[in-house]
Amino acid sequence: MENPQRLVTTSKGLFAIPHLPELLQAQLSYRHRRLLWVKQRQLSDVDAVVAWGKKPSALAAEHVAERLSVPLLRIEDAFLRSLALGMNDMPLGVVVDDKGIYYDATRPSRLEELIRKPLSGAQRARAEQLIVKWRELRLSKYNHCRDHNVDYGRPFILLVDQTFGDASIRYGQADSDAFDRMLTAARERYPRHLIVIKTHPDVIAGHKQGHFDAQQLSADPSVHLEGRAFHPPDVIAAADAVFCVTSQMGFEALLWQKPVYVFGAPFYAGWGLTHDMQELSPTLTNRRGPATLEQLAHAAFIDYARYWHPEQQRRCSVEELMDWLSQQREWRQQFPVTLLAERFPRWKRAYLRRYFAGSELRFLKRHAELPEDQPVVVWGRPGSANHIAVEDGFVRSVGLGADLVAPKSWVIDEIGMYYDATRPSKLERLLREAEFSEKELQRAAKIRARLVKEQVSKYNVGISQWRRPTGRQKVILVPGQVESDASITYGSPYLRTNYALLKAVRERCPDDYIVYKPHPDVVAGLRTKDSQHAEQLTFCDDVVLHENMASLLTKVDEVHTLTSLTGFEALLRGVPVTCYGQPFYSGWGLTTDIYPNERRQVARQLDELVAATLIRYPRYLSENSNTLTTIEQALNEIADLRERQSHDAQATWMVKIKRVLLRLKRF
Incomplete structure (x- = not known):
């Protein structure tokens, strides 16, 4: 599918996504749907209308596309999306579909067509390497959570809960009963395993509703409700099998070569790679068929998606984005989850949070004594063993630090400080x-x-x-x-x-x-x-x-x-x-x-x-x-x-x- 030259959207939110025109390789403009209808003659050269997935706002875009007699393109987050969650981070990967959208099993999608395509030798080799790289770098759709060593003391299987009302459940030909059937099947197939139910932290906190009765299951010794914000590879890699309805974690489990039991019709079901535990509709069965994991991975990660490199400000390959996200994850785990910090000048605080990305900084009040029993971030001066000292780096900026010019580099030293010759520093130890x-x-x-x-x-x-x-x-x-x-x-x-x-x-x-x-x-x-x-x-x-x-x-x-x-x-x-x-x-x-x-x-x-x-x-x-x-x-x-x-x-x-x-x- 070639990108149209001129696109229009009726969604302000979609139009505000940075670099979306570059990802689409097209001009993108915003018009209110009423203006589109009134000025229809002025938009005769529009190639397509763009909508975000199957959101309610997409319905207006569908009407506009029909009225203008142009195609409708649906945009969604890619399966490798970003570092942080959607509310905190722009999408670095999006998918573009001119037929439907991947999670809507009620109608064809461009992804289904791409999965069915045979791969050349080079494409197959690239897909194989990508799958291995995915596991080695331990990536997921979102990549903000720290690594954890998951150990429940016994073999376990993973059941993936989803929040109540998730659109992918309805469009994935499933309902709330599917989760009950999933739990029953898990008990029958793995009677000696611990059943770990991965649910959203907001469900545990009572802010959202899941599909399992947490109070009832908490008394069951064979079930463990996992509500912590784990990085998905940590639990997937350690599980003996994964059960899901339509969650993307089922797709990621396939990449980890785990047995996957599916109780809906997500995009990765119906290809002979999953244990499909509910009967798929005849129309869906006719659209899908036998496919390899390499075909699935190549279609989902390479053919269907477009990626943006946030530093180099250009489109990039999925492998380049994988490397960037992996490096970010490594840097974000070098310091404790929570750190105290002395009172810094206001202009430095924003930069400090970025340099300590992955850790939560809590600034002490003015004139507060620095605690001696826990790490404290301080500016420059060497101090006690618990001080984490910060100073300007050796390639600092274009402009003087005293002019409050943004620092391009800082050094962070938990041992001493590079300029303190009276005792060792992290640099000296290196x-x-x-x-x-x-x-x-x-x-x-x-x-x-x-x-x-x-x-x-x-x-x-x-x-x-x-x-x-x-x-x-x-x-x-x-x-x-x-x-x-x-x-x-x-x-x-x-x-x-x-x-x-x-x-x-x-x-x-x-x-x-x-x-x-x-x-x-x-x-x-x-x-x-x-x-x-x-x-x-x-x-x-x-x-x-x-x-x-x-x-x-x-x-x-x-x-x-x-x-x-x-x-x-x-x-x-x-x-x-x-x-x-x-x-x-x-x-x-x-x-x-x-x-x-x-x-x-x-x-x-x-x-x-x-x-x-x-x-x-x-x-x-x-x-x-x-x-x-x-x-x-x-x-x-x-x-x-x-x-x-x-x-x-x-x-x-x-x-x-x-x-x-x-x-x-x-x-």
């Missing part, structure tokens, strides 16, 4: 103990090359005008730091000021050309000036204020620093680095260390440092999807934003206005 695969090191090398090529640094601001002095054999860059910064307090045990650093560099390199670059927050007036900012200039030959750091590093021979991230950025570019403090990148055989950290002393390759520092340690946030992402996607979005800002003079003025307001707020 560099001391972790093993890195060849694939990971190749990835790190590509990231390093890209950072250099695209001139990416922490804040990605500044110009590229400074010229290296002619006739000087060695030019040394000394990056200034905010002297009150914690990285100096905790990471530089001997020298604590920019004055002391410049003095030490001049004493060590009396004849070299020294360039000093104050910290951009200080230059912008957002942080306190250096304590001896006038005197320290006697030790340098040039002061650079607004130069882009990535560009500047290509014009110098060495970097001398206390603990500045510039030292790490210099290593990425092959520039020798001398450390007068103990930054995270020192002590691994890659820098000249004036005051070595005795706790480290492990030789690491540069790409191992990159893999630990930029791949494993930080978390990155995608602006496109508002979800966690990879460093590669973060770099893509940074490049896009830099390109947009280079053509947007208004953005520069907005930054200046914001800085004025921040200064006024301080005073």
Whole structure:
């Protein structure tokens, strides 16, 4: 089926779905159904009317399509839909049907036609790999629930309840009695098994009605009512068989190669893959017939559905979406379900929730004491063993953090913090103990090359005008730091000021050309000036204020620093680095260390440092999807934003206005 060029819908909700036109590869417009009838002559070039499934609103769309004499397309959630539930997340997968809709067994659907199609060798192989991948990644229609180790202490079978009034029951040629027949059959076929009835949590809570008498069954030792929000693969994989009426969990159980007993007529019944426990209508039997699991999977996941990649903002294959959802699930399970957090500035809270996706954050009240017996999320400072410290990442943003620019990356450390050399951190432990695969090191090398090529640094601001002095054999860059910064307090045990650093560099390199670059927050007036900012200039030959750091590093021979991230950025570019403090990148055989950290002393390759520092340690946030992402996607979005800002003079003025307001707020 080719997509029509121009579609119209009478549903505001459907029209509001982001990226639906791209998924449909068509133009989509909204018109009220009455306007469609009045202005019928103006819509002679409409190719089809679009409706959402069999909802009541679809009835109006049916009338409009009939009146305009054009086809009706029904849209529904795909069998791989999204990360979170429908009310919280846009559909990343939809199905499009020009004949009916997959859950309506009373009439033909496009899916039935697709299932009947023979597969080529390549299609069969792809379907086989997809089924294996589905199990390995442990995916489902929705993928927000954490993994659980399901153990009921004895073999069990799974019965899937559905909420009362579910439209798929009626359209699936079933009724409420089907659930009673299902329970009876389960007792007869598996008399020694525990019967686990998976019902909706709202049914257990009394908010919705299911199809089983929970009070009566709770007294039956052979039945366990499971109302927790489990991820479906957790219970399906552990069950010996699955019983259902029309639930999609029956389809997923087939993918897990489980015996499936069906008491309705869902799309996956009638193909010889399920135990069909009720007689299907003759018309349905004639439309269906023997089919393989590969045919069913290829039709449902590949031919029938369209998918959207939320980060890359394009249509994608089902396998690409599967990989993305699997990575999101992995990230969302790294921290406890519930976490306390100290009082954060309001603007940071929204970002904090995204960086801790999968965990519920509960913010403490102002001046509340931090509990010592449970984990607490804190900003930056290392603390007790229960602190989970958060700080800016190494590729942070396009703009300064002090300007409240959205953070592209933060680091989260449950052990210490990377800039605290007085004790171990999660990053230090990685560099001391972790093993890195060849694939990971190749990835790190590509990231390093890209950072250099695209001139990416922490804040990605500044110009590229400074010229290296002619006739000087060695030019040394000394990056200034905010002297009150914690990285100096905790990471530089001997020298604590920019004055002391410049003095030490001049004493060590009396004849070299020294360039000093104050910290951009200080230059912008957002942080306190250096304590001896006038005197320290006697030790340098040039002061650079607004130069882009990535560009500047290509014009110098060495970097001398206390603990500045510039030292790490210099290593990425092959520039020798001398450390007068103990930054995270020192002590691994890659820098000249004036005051070595005795706790480290492990030789690491540069790409191992990159893999630990930029791949494993930080978390990155995608602006496109508002979800966690990879460093590669973060770099893509940074490049896009830099390109947009280079053509947007208004953005520069907005930054200046914001800085004025921040200064006024301080005073």
